[in-house]
Amino acid sequence: MSSVVHPGRPPSLTERTIEAVRDGVRNGTFVPGELYSVYRLADELGVSRSPVREALLRLAETGMLAIERNRGFRVVLPGARELAEIMAVRIALEVPAASRAARLAKPSDHDSLRVEREAMQQAVVAGDEGAFLLHDQRLHGLLLDLAGNAHVTRIIENLRDATRLVGLSTMKNSRSLDEVYREHLPIVSAVERGDGRAAGEAMRRHLESTGRLLLREAAGENDDVNALWAELIR
Amino acid sequence: MSSVVHPGRPPSLTERTIEAVRDGVRNGTFVPGELYSVYRLADELGVSRSPVREALLRLAETGMLAIERNRGFRVVLPGARELAEIMAVRIALEVPAASRAARLAKPSDHDSLRVEREAMQQAVVAGDEGAFLLHDQRLHGLLLDLAGNAHVTRIIENLRDATRLVGLSTMKNSRSLDEVYREHLPIVSAVERGDGRAAGEAMRRHLESTGRLLLREAAGENDDVNALWAELIR
DNA sequence: TCGACATAAGTAACATGTTACTCCTGATTC
DNA sequence: GAATCAGGAGTAACATGTTACTTATGTCGA
Known part of the structure; x- marks a missing residue:
């Protein structure tokens, strides 16, 4: 997304810790609901508690984990309502x-989009949910970069942190990789035609469809998915 | 906005420091461009450097101030492009x-809205830009609360931090308090009628008009306000 | 007058120490 | 057996110590 902008500057320990925790959540090192402590994590990463604490505070702000005073921190899966709220923001932006x-x-941007689209297709064929989600994310990121609003890009990336785990389990359960992949085709082709209205509408259809999928996955016994949807998105 | 939700819990030193810095920026204790240090601020607030540092890191993420390694931190006024980006997000949400x-x-919500609207009117009569901005902010905050999406509320509040100073100087210079006040009337009346479409359109007109005002204020010699607007909002 | 260069002051980033809290565990009572 | 309560383990929040960096300042040679 925004890789080589400040050339040299090595990442701080805080930034490296943020990435380490993100990875840990992705690959299952950190299980949702389990309690972890700054002490232990600092030991494992070989750094002091300060940068670890700063990293966790930042991640807590995005909602992907919760810090409990004098207890520890835990990864939190978003509830149905939170997911609906997040999808409402994604649709609006x-x-x-x-x-x-x-x-x-x-034209060069069209090429970049095509690369990601094709990688998504490969992931569908291979049935690799992780790779699929990665390239899905990159494709959305490319579109945001093209739109040229850095604030929007940052907001969406933060929201994604909070929802990634739900997305993964949804894809694993519903076996609908191909369906989701197909929703991206009209978006990409509209962008290639330079048709703004069509691109927006295709994106809306995609986000609404995927959002409903995620909501059903995250919904508990007493969550009325349709009511939530109507309240926050419609 | 979200006052009495967790009853007791006294605010942490970090939270208190965040508010202190916000206030300091508002009332001119911190001047944009000037360098300040965590050491000094911690002394002045009578706390240690840790909570102060955490507070500044959080505020830096919203863009209202920048931390410079081994130098200090400074309040930053948003440039024309950043302002346009922020207004694009506000319009979308x-x-x-x-x-x-x-x-x-x-009906009880209508009452709350009326209170803020009337307070805005008083501020216009009194020519009090500070009070005007406060109640303007509260009115927008009430509408966001009513919409029921906590993520949206949080995002907008963060963005406001970055733009408050521009808003203040704009109001002071342009003497257009009354004009901006009048833009809120159709919003409030549409809400009272329960007319969602009209409320949305009135809000769009208000944000676009105010956004252009802010942009002109923040624009430097080589900023093309109209081009920025066309690229990010239209 | 001007520029190279050592020196020192000041700082964020990081490390470590301290405190007050939460919760678990197990003994004690009824 | 169930309820109560003391003690201790473990923790986030906060305080303080250390390090490596940036820059201002002044000295000296041309």
Whole structure:
């Protein structure tokens, strides 16, 4: 997304810890609900508690984990309502962003999009949910970058942290990789045609469809998915 | 906004420091561009460097101040482009929020809105820009609360931190308090009628008009306000 | 007058120490 | 057996110590 912008500057221990925790959540080192402590994590990473604490505070702000005073921290799976709220934000921001991306994209950008789209296709064939989610994320990130609003990019990336685990388990359960993949095709082709309106509408259809999928996955006994959807998205 | 939710829990030193810095920026204790240090601020607040540092890190993430390694931190005024980006986000989120607020508001909510609207009117008469901005912020906050999406509320509040100073100087210079006040009237009346579409459209007109005002204020010699607007908002 | 260069002051980033809290565990009582 | 309570283990929040860096300042040679 924003890789080589400040050339040299090595990442701080805090930043490295943030990435380490993100990875740990992705690959199952940190299990949702379990209690962990700054002491132990600092030991395992070979750094002091300060940068670890700073990293956790930042991640806690995005909602992907919760810090409990004098107890520890734990990874939290978003509930149905939180997911609906997040999808509402994504729709509000990513739909216009897709429109703008379509209007601003150059041929070289089309190439980058195609690379990710094809990687997604490969992941579908291979049945690799992790890879699928990775390239899905990159494709959405590319579109946001094209739209040229760094604030929007940052907001969406933070929200994604909170939902990644749900996305993974949803994909694993529903076996609908191909379905989700197909939703991206009209987005990409609209961008290639430079058709802003169509790109926005395709993005909206994709996010609404995927959002409902995620919501059903996360919903508990007493969550009325349709009511939540109506309250926050419609 | 979200006052009495966890009854007792006294605010941590970090939280108190965040508020102290916010206040300091508002009332001119911290001047944009000037360098300040964690050491000194911790002394002045009578706490250690840890909570102060944590507070500054959080505020730096919202963009209202920048931390410079081994130098200090400084309050930053957003440039024209950043302001345009922020207004694009506000439009994308607050317009649908106003629609939802109109559909969900109860009579008691109408009362709360009226209180803030009247306070704004008083501030116009008194020519008190500070009070005007405060109640303007509260009115927007009420509408966001009514829309029921806590993520949206949090995002907008963070963005506001970064723009408050520009808003203040704009109001002081342009003497257009009354104009901005009048833009809120159709929003409030649409909410009272329960007319979601009208509320959204009134909010859009307000944000676009105010956004252009802020942009002109923040624009430097080589900023093309209209081009920025076209790229990010239209 | 001007520029190279040592020196020192000041700082964020990181490490470590301290405190007050939460919760578990197990003994004690009824 | 169940309820109560003391003690201790473990922790986040906060305080303080250390390090490596950046920059201002002044000295000296051309």
